[in-house]
Amino acid sequence: MSEGQAQDQLALHALRAAEMAAIAAHGQIGRGDKNAADQAAVDAMRKGLNAMAMKGRIVIGEGERDEAPMLYIGEEVGTGEGPEIDIALDPIEGTTPTSKGMPNALAVLAIAPRGGLLHAPDTYMDKIAVGPGLPEGVIDLDLSAEENVRRLAEAKGVKTSELSACILDRPRHDHIVKQMRQLGVRINFITDNDVAGVISAADPNGYADIYMGRGGAPEGVLAAAALRCIGGQMQGRLHFRNDDERARAEKTGITDFDRKYDMRELASKDCVFVAAGVTTGLLVEGVKKIGPNTYETESLMLSSSDKVRRVVRTRVDGPSV
Secondary structure (H helix, E strand, O other), X not given: OOHHHHHHHHHHHHHHHHHHHHHHHHOOOOOOOHHXXXXXXXXXXXHHHHOOOOEEEEEEOOOOHHHOOOOOOOOEXXXXXXXXXXXXXXXXXXXXXXXXOOOOOEEEEEEEEOOOXXXXXXXEEEEEEEOOOOOOOOOOOOOOHHHHHHHHHHHXXXXXXXXXXXXXXXHHHHHHHHHHHHHOOEEEEEOOOHHHHHHHHHOOOOOOOEEEEEEEHHHHHHHHHHHHHHXXXXXXXXXXXXXXXXXXXXXXXXXXXXXXXXXXXHEOOOOEEEEEEOOOOOOOOOOEEEEOOEEEEEEEEEEOOOOEEEEEEEEEEOOOO
């Protein structure tokens, strides 16, 4: 098997792992127990990853080793034979929407050769992202939200009032919202899942022109992997709430706590990104049960090596799911 064929096989198995997690979470939609939904997705995704012919290492997961049985940072997965692969994942990006039967929950993972994804701690990250086709450096995390939007409007040749921003609906973003209102920018709020928010803002036909705000650092690396595949610009800076989070960052090799990362530092090597819909949202349709043991899934599959964007619909039959 050639190297290209081996990569294609890994991508298909990554897709399968995400589909398995989405189907497992489907049974918990609307049941009010986000932990049960997360656990179901974790167990299914781990099973899918362990079937892959690779020496896999999770660099973006759901916490540290002592939080097992979650898929933890540093966990080794795969058969132990094959290429060395780094993995960023979130078995359910949007556990609350899943438990409440709300839209936009995904099973998400990205894979890259060893060292290709930032080994980030489970903390917060300030983020800003735009789509492709814009001058390099049009956005800068060190500038205010207002200045970034003015620069984006100038680059696009439009008024600020013709732009829209995607922002996670949290009180910590009130200052950004105020600046957007003053500029007449339309705001598309999301309640969860800033991975989908970043991707949709980077899509020329997507949900918004720019994504801004503070969300999870793991989601930041996942979003950067997706943007490396589809194009665009993104910057992120880790935000630490206490000394414990700084100590955890040091364990991953991070010593410059104020460093501003760009997209190609967050995802430094060619990667594959997969997002399988749990509930219908911005990117894909959710899981549909169409028979006693038959499910239909829809997934977004991106590859940075060939810049191909695929929407994959799969029908899965059998009690194994």
